Amino acid sequence: MAKPTAIQYVCTSCGAHFLRWAGQCADCGEWNTLSETSVVARRDRGAATLIGGRAVPISSVEFHADTIIPTGIKEFDRVLGKGIVAGSVILLGGEPGIGKSTICLQIAARVALAHRVLYVTGEESLNQVRLRSDRLGTLSDQLYVSSETDMLGILNTIDEIKPDLVILDSIQVVAHPEIPSVSGTVNQVRFCASELIKKLKIMGAAGIVVGHITKDGALAGPKVLEHLVDVILYFEGESGFHYRLLRSFKNRYSGTREIGVFEMQEEGLVEVANPSGLFIDETTLKNPGSMVVPVAEGSRIFLVEVQALVVDTGYGMGRRTILGVDTNRANLLIAAVEKIVGLKLSSKDVILNIVGGYKTSEPALDLGVVLAMFSSAQDLPISGRIGVLGEVGLTGEIRPVPQFERRLMELEKLGFDGCIVPQRNITGVVSGKVALVPVESVQDALRRLVSINS
Ligand SMILES: Nc1ncnc2c1ncn2[C@@H]1O[C@H](COP(=O)(O)OP(=O)(O)OP(=O)(O)O)[C@@H](O)[C@H]1O
Ligand SMILES: [Mg+2]
Missing domain, CATH: 3.30.230.10 (Ribosomal Protein S5; domain 2)
Structure with missing residues (x-):
C-alpha cells in the first residue's frame, strides 16, 4: 500500500480542496461538508491518457456508427437518446429501495442478448442476485455476475471477462486497497470511479454505476464524480406509489428533457408507454384546491x-x-x-x-x-x-x-x-x-x- 503523504480536506458538495478543516466550505458555502482525505503520491497516474495524447485532425479520427447499444427497454433508451453509447459511463442515482438494482439487472439481461455483460454487486450476495434474476426472468449465459467490493478485484474481473457493458452496484460500497480510507469516503469514491472509467474508456466498454443519494436528494460523493461520468440519471418515485420516473440530469450525447416511466410489478419494472393520465386522481379533481x-x-x-x-x-x-x-x-x-x-x-x-x-x-x-x-x-x-x-x-x-x-x-x-x-x-x-x-x-x-x- 502506498504511504499517504499529506492530509487534505475535500468538500463533498463542490469538490474544493483545503489544507485545514473548517465548518463551512469557503467555495460553495455549505456547512459540515469538509471531509478528511489522504493524498497519495502516485507519479505514474498523473499524466494518464486514453489514446496516447497525440493530436490528430478530427477528420482522421476513426469512428463506428454502431457504437450505440440499444437496451431494448424503450423508456430507458428514450431517456438516453437512442441507447447506451459504447465507452460511455452512466451514473444512476436514486433513493433506497426505488428499484436501481432491479432496472440494472433487467438492462443487463436485455443487453446480454447480443453482448457480453458483467454485473458486479457489492451490496448483495450471488444467491440474492440469482433469486432476483429468477423472479425477473433475466437468466442468461452472456450475463456474468460477481459479488465483490475490492476495486482491484473488479478491475481484474473486467480484464478477464472483457465485457461490453459493466454494471457496478454501487460505487459507495467498493474500496481500492491503495487508498487508506473506508468505502464511501470522498477519496475512495473518486478514486474507484476514475479507475473504472479509465479502464472502460480504454476497452471501449460502457458502464453503469449505481450511486446512493443523500437525504437532500443529491448524489452522495464528491461533485467531481458528476463531471467524470457522461450521463447522470435519477430514479424517482413515491413510496406507496407504483410508478417510477427516470430522468436525465446530464447527457453528453443527447438532450435531457425526456423522461421514462415504469411501473414496479412482481416481475420487475414494466414500461408505461402511454403515461399522460397517471398523475391525476379522477376522484379528487372536483375538490377545492x-x-x-x-x-x-x-x-x-x-x-x-x-x-x-x-x-x-x-x-x-x-x-x-x-x-x-x-x-x-x-x-x-x-x-x-x-x-x-x-x-x-x-x-x-x-x-x-x-x-x-x-x-x-x-x-x-x-x-x-x-x-x-x-x-x-x-x-x-x-x-x-x-x-x-x-x-x-x-x-x-x-x-x-x-x-x-x-x-x-x-x-x-x-x-x-x-x-x-x-x-x-x-x-x-x-x-x-x-x-x-x-x-x-x-x-x-x-x-x-x-x-x-x-
Ligand atoms: N417479490 C417482489 N415483488 C414485487 N416487488 C418487489 C419484490 N421484491 C422487491 N420488490 C420491489 O423492489 C424494490 C427494491 O428494488 P431494488 O432492490 O432494485 O432497489 P434499490 O434501489 O436497488 O435499493 P437499494 O438502494 O437498497 O439497493 C422494493 O422496494 C419493492 O418495491
Ligand atoms: Mg440495490
Missing part, C-alpha cells in the same frame, strides 16, 4: 394534478410544505398571490403537492399552482373537467407557453372540456373540442374561475 395542468416533458405531454391546501396556521408564521413543485417558483407564486390578489398568506400554512410523486419546474404549471391555492383558500372547486395553463410573471401577467396545441390535444384525449389559457397563446383560430378560456392576468384568471362556478 385541485387543478390539472398539461405539462410538457420532452416529446410527451403529461397531465398532472397539482393540489394545494391553504389553512390558518397554528403557529405565528405560516409554514410552507412544497412537494413536486419547484420551491423557488412556489415561493415566487405565493408572494405574487399575496401582493396581486391581496390574499393574506403569511398567517396561513401553504401545502403544495403533485399527485403521484411527480416533480417538475415547468413554468406552464404556475397558473395551476396559483388557482389551486386560491381554490383551497376560498373553498372554491373548479366545476367540470377544466385544465389550467400559463406562466405567471412577477406583476401578475400570464405569459404564453410553448407546445400549446399539443397540450390541448392531450386534454381532449383524456376527456377535458375546457382550459384556462394565456390570451397571448391564441394567435389564430384554434380548432379542437376543448373550450378555451383566455386570460391576461392572475386577477383575470381568478374572475374566470369564480364565473365558471357561478
Whole structure:
C-alpha cells in the first residue's frame, strides 16, 4: 500500500480542496461538508491518457456508427437518446429501495442478448442476485455476475471477462486497497470511479454505476464524480406509489428533457408507454384546491394534478410544505398571490403537492399552482373537467407557453372540456373540442374561475 503523504480536506458538495478543516466550505458555502482525505503520491497516474495524447485532425479520427447499444427497454433508451453509447459511463442515482438494482439487472439481461455483460454487486450476495434474476426472468449465459467490493478485484474481473457493458452496484460500497480510507469516503469514491472509467474508456466498454443519494436528494460523493461520468440519471418515485420516473440530469450525447416511466410489478419494472393520465386522481379533481395542468416533458405531454391546501396556521408564521413543485417558483407564486390578489398568506400554512410523486419546474404549471391555492383558500372547486395553463410573471401577467396545441390535444384525449389559457397563446383560430378560456392576468384568471362556478 502506498504511504499517504499529506492530509487534505475535500468538500463533498463542490469538490474544493483545503489544507485545514473548517465548518463551512469557503467555495460553495455549505456547512459540515469538509471531509478528511489522504493524498497519495502516485507519479505514474498523473499524466494518464486514453489514446496516447497525440493530436490528430478530427477528420482522421476513426469512428463506428454502431457504437450505440440499444437496451431494448424503450423508456430507458428514450431517456438516453437512442441507447447506451459504447465507452460511455452512466451514473444512476436514486433513493433506497426505488428499484436501481432491479432496472440494472433487467438492462443487463436485455443487453446480454447480443453482448457480453458483467454485473458486479457489492451490496448483495450471488444467491440474492440469482433469486432476483429468477423472479425477473433475466437468466442468461452472456450475463456474468460477481459479488465483490475490492476495486482491484473488479478491475481484474473486467480484464478477464472483457465485457461490453459493466454494471457496478454501487460505487459507495467498493474500496481500492491503495487508498487508506473506508468505502464511501470522498477519496475512495473518486478514486474507484476514475479507475473504472479509465479502464472502460480504454476497452471501449460502457458502464453503469449505481450511486446512493443523500437525504437532500443529491448524489452522495464528491461533485467531481458528476463531471467524470457522461450521463447522470435519477430514479424517482413515491413510496406507496407504483410508478417510477427516470430522468436525465446530464447527457453528453443527447438532450435531457425526456423522461421514462415504469411501473414496479412482481416481475420487475414494466414500461408505461402511454403515461399522460397517471398523475391525476379522477376522484379528487372536483375538490377545492385541485387543478390539472398539461405539462410538457420532452416529446410527451403529461397531465398532472397539482393540489394545494391553504389553512390558518397554528403557529405565528405560516409554514410552507412544497412537494413536486419547484420551491423557488412556489415561493415566487405565493408572494405574487399575496401582493396581486391581496390574499393574506403569511398567517396561513401553504401545502403544495403533485399527485403521484411527480416533480417538475415547468413554468406552464404556475397558473395551476396559483388557482389551486386560491381554490383551497376560498373553498372554491373548479366545476367540470377544466385544465389550467400559463406562466405567471412577477406583476401578475400570464405569459404564453410553448407546445400549446399539443397540450390541448392531450386534454381532449383524456376527456377535458375546457382550459384556462394565456390570451397571448391564441394567435389564430384554434380548432379542437376543448373550450378555451383566455386570460391576461392572475386577477383575470381568478374572475374566470369564480364565473365558471357561478
Ligand atoms: N417479490 C417482489 N415483488 C414485487 N416487488 C418487489 C419484490 N421484491 C422487491 N420488490 C420491489 O423492489 C424494490 C427494491 O428494488 P431494488 O432492490 O432494485 O432497489 P434499490 O434501489 O436497488 O435499493 P437499494 O438502494 O437498497 O439497493 C422494493 O422496494 C419493492 O418495491
Ligand atoms: Mg440495490
